[in-house]
Amino acid sequence: MDSNLIKNALKQVKFPGFSRDIVSFGLVREIEVDGGGNALIGIEITTGSEEVPEQIAAEVKEKVGALEGVNEVKVRMEISKPQQQPSPGAPGGAETQAQNNTSMQKVKYAIAVASGKGGVGKSTVSVNLACALQRLLEEEGKSGIGIMDCDIYGPSVPLMLGAAGRPEIANDMIVPIENFGVRIMSMGFLIDEDTPVVWRGPMIMKTIQQFAQNVDWGELEILVIDLPPGTGDAQLSLVQTIPLEGAVIVTTPQPAAFNVARRGARMFDKVDVPIQGVVENMSYLETPDGERQAIFGEGGGAEIAEGLDTELLGQIPLDPSIREGSDRGIPIVISDPESPAAKEFTAIARQILDKLHKN
Known part of the structure; x- marks a missing residue:
């Protein structure tokens, strides 16, 4: 058997x-x-x-x-x-989570975007996937995309989505800030721009638990969770706190990135979270004459996908417009939806959506 x-x-x-x-x-x-x-x-x-x-x-x-x-x-x-005062982040605390976490009950699907290594563009991928998913849902007559920025030390999602200000409180719940139809919660809304976050693990986990329990996400089709890099207790506890439908692994082509990303993906095996697929970021630079140059090598995303028995969802080009859009707070999926990068993000989002709807 x-x-x-x-x-x-x-x-x-x-x-x-x-x-x-x-x-x-x-x-x-x-x-x-x-x-x-x-x-x-x-x-x-x-x-x-x-x-x-x-x-x-x-x-x-x-x-x-x-x-x-x-x-x-x-x-x-x-x-x-x-x-x-139970902590739903404790392993096996599902009922505690269920009792206190009425906000997350309204979330149909929650997916994590993760990588064991920093600097691979994970938040950029998270933001553009969230916007692409929102547009695809609108085409289906649906709505409801949220993004939870769990990178406490370096929250960049607000900048990338052009969102600022302090969230309001209504009925003892935090109301997410919204832009481009995406509901956003991030530590970046709660601290001053120049204030460093110098916290130990328990304080970080408490904050992330509050993002799940005390934020009025409303009716969401999909909540995208931008995980911090690494595979420590904070990441493991987080994926135990929030029931996930799956995880998307982000890497770049070179061995220094994909070897770490592959180890990071193994974390999800411990909590029975399926890997939806691998996204290879900064895959190639396309020159004006159409030639593709593999600046950071090639084949890393496919190798990880094969090793994890999943699929390569897509390869995002190394396009300066992606960085410029993130700096201006307008993701390339919104600013230039017909660009090759935006089309690739949308194709990846479509695959994720199809996988979620099949489950």
């Missing part, structure tokens, strides 16, 4: 009262199957309810027990009581 088949069955077990399953909440800690078809499922949750663990265990036995080749299902449940 393949453990992946069991994991797929567990994705049918919803957390009581919510549409999300126990796998996406990161509650499943182990899956073991012996040669006799006996399955052991380890689950870790934080709850003050006696009914919730019983209901989850019963549904796990029902769904897994229905698989061909499974004779017996045992559920090992590790239950922690919530603290007086």
Whole structure:
């Protein structure tokens, strides 16, 4: 019996009262199957309810027990009581998150844009993908794109989207600032431009949790989460705090970038977040005569995608207009939608949208 088949069955077990399953909440800690078809499922949750663990265990036995080749299902449940002021970022704190995080309940899909290495243009990709997704949804008669800038030390999303000011408070919730139809929350709105952020990990995580819990995102089709570079506790805790539909990995072609990005992508395996694909940024420079020059080498994005068993979603050219648009606060998808770079961003956004709608 393949453990992946069991994991797929567990994705049918919803957390009581919510549409999300126990796998996406990161509650499943182990899956073991012996040669006799006996399955052991380890689950870790934080709850003050006696009914919730019983209901989850019963549904796990029902769904897994229905698989061909499974004779017996045992559920090992590790239950922690919530603290007086529980932190949904703690592993297994799905119910705590569910109780306090009514804002995120209105978000249909949340996707992370990540890279283990800084300097690859991850925020540029996040911003242009958000704008491209917004335009594609408008064409379908829908709306609702948000972007959460989780780079606490170097928040650049407000600059790139031409957004400024202090968010308002309404009904004890922070109202995101909006531009180009995209709702934005960033540390950049909350600190002075020249003020450095000198914080330790727990303070950063508290801020990011507030972005998820205390921001009135409203009805969103997709929330794009621009993760900070790296693969430390902050990044791991973040993806455990917010149930993600998937992650997009950003790299540049050279080995120094794609080797780090590949290691960074492995972080998502730990929390059962699927990789939607790889975006290769600064892939080539196109000269006036149409020749493509591989300034930073070539093949890195395809190599990562193959190693992660996913696909290369697209290759963004090295275009000065992308940088100029970011500096002016008008992403190239908005300022020049017919440019090769904007068309590539839009094609990537279309693939992501199609993948989300298929799930």
